[in-house]
Amino acid sequence: MPPALEARGIVRRYGTLLANDRIDLAVAEGEIHAVMGENGAGKSTLMSILFGMQPPDAGEIRLDGRSVRLHSPADAIARGLFMVHQAFRLFAHLTVWENVVYGQEPRRLLLLDRRAARARVATLAARYGLSVDPDARLGLLPVGVRQRVEILKALHRRVRILILDEPTAVLTPPEREGLFAVMRRLASERCSVLFVTHKLDEVLAVADRVTVLRDGRVAARFATAATTPAAIVEAMTGRAPVPRPPRAALAAGRVLLDVRALTVRAPGRPRLVDEVSFTVRAGEIVGIAGVAGNGQEALVAALVGLRPPDGGRVLLDRRDVTAADVATHRDAGLAYIPEDRAAVGSAAAASIADNMAMGFHRAAPFARGIWQDRAAVRAAAAALIARHGIRAGGVDRPAGALSGGNLQKLVVARELAHGAAVLIAEQPTRGVDLGAIESIHALLAAERAAGRAVLLVSAELSEILALSDRILVMFEGRVLAELAAGTADAQHLGRLLAGQRDAAA
Ligand SMILES: Nc1ncnc2c1ncn2[C@@H]1O[C@H](COP(=O)(O)OP(=O)(O)O)[C@@H](O)[C@H]1O
Ligand SMILES: [Mg+2]
Structure with a gap:
């Protein structure tokens, strides 16, 4: 079976800077695939290209083995992709359910079917264990809850390939565990998840495979079950990790x-x-x-x-x-x-x-x-x-x-x-x-x-x-x-x- 999503030879330049340098990436159906790299490695650039936000200077994107040209995020969404950005794109003055269905509202005789819309959001939230109040006004919600609203938007649009760009940066540890549970659930339903992070423990906790970027290039690929943390860090930084010196017990002095x-x-x-x-x-x-x-x-x-x-x-x-x-x-x-x-x-x-x-x-x-x-x-x-x-x-x-x-x-x-x-x-x-x-x-x-x-x-x-x-x-x-x-x-x-x-x- 061809990969659900495949990028071949993606190139993106900003002036003289090569942000993406011939990147190949393949994500299977139902796989949680981490994309890891230090700040500036080119992760967000690659994700924005995969989501149709900007065209690559060279290279090709394939969905289920077929070459596609994505002209816009709307185009990508129509093909089953969805991306949760580092900065969310929600409307503060609308409620949770209005944000979720925005642009994809259930209609009856051309009119917005409010009851159906609200009920759908509540059902999705319950099914995936995303705790949110559908009637809450978005502007008043903490950032962890807003992220759940973004994920509900993806679910409402029947996402098949979910892209999460550094989603854990804004979460508490329990919220992070909740997100991982949703990712695993989606993967078990044959959705593919592209998970961008620079944190090793997260990759090891949730990803099946990881593609490591460094300076715009693919530095390494691993199956997480068959590698070591040190190998991943070395691929990411280009050198072996420095062992932490053992900490001498000190008698604490005066206040x-x-x-x-x-x-x-x-x-x-x-x-x-x-x-x-x-x-x-x-x-x-x-x-x-x-x-x-x-x-x-x-x-x-x-x-x-x-x-x-x-x-x-x-x-x-x-x-x-x-x-x-x-x-x-x-x-x-x-x-x-x-x-x-x-x-x-x-x-x-x-x-x-x-x-x-x-x-x-x-x-x-x-x-x-x-x-x-x-x-x-x-x-x-x-x-x-x-x-x-x-x-x-x-x-x-x-x-x-x-x-x-x-x-x-x-x-x-x-x-x-x-x-x-x-x-x-x-x-x-x-x-x-x-x-x-x-x-x-x-x-x-x-x-x-x-x-x-x-x-x-x-x-x-x-x-x-x-x-x-x-x-x-x-x-x-x-x-x-x-x-x-x-x-x-x-x-x-x-x-x-x-x-x-x-x-x-
Ligand atoms: N719109 C832009 N204009 C110019 N340079 C950019 C732009 N977006 C990203 N870059 C540069 O491209 C490189 C990769 O950035 P990015 O993809 O955001 O990395 P990451 O998400 O891995 O931190 C960085 O050097 C960044 O400064
Ligand atoms: Mg980034």
């Missing part, structure tokens, strides 16, 4: 960060941070786990001096810095790797050298009286670039020209360069490639070994589990539970992240 009943209010809403207390000691990494939007951002903003708390106290190495400004926090020994490296962590138009000095530019060795020592700034930047292997192409280029991974390494290098006693790292590896993740993790571990106190705030569970000595789970502004790293397993943590209080007992 360097002391947070007492910290509270941040939001007008007209529940407290963003609700009397949160914890400590971080020298030589310790404390991880704050939580699904985005449970108060982590407000907590960090209050801890680093970006917004004054409404209650409670913050002590840095016994010095009270509650409600002090960012500069005072720095003075007291705080380094901060912000979540938003582009807007908060760096200035895109300024040079790499100036970005390296940012926050420290008024002190020695960069300032001499009211003058800045340009040579010192440039030399320090060059040294950091060399030490951390940042691909910068010169210290006078604008920071905005750096790739995400290299910009993040720049911010991390800068923050760690001054020996601050306390480090707050907020989503330090979001959106960066595996190589940069490995080096940032190694740097955080080195900080711990050097006796610093590290607070790691991350939505990435594997990162929290790999690095933390203790784990605090945040849910709706509170610390729901505290776990020692050794006793935490991913499933238990997943239930806590979803706010299951009984799991906290």
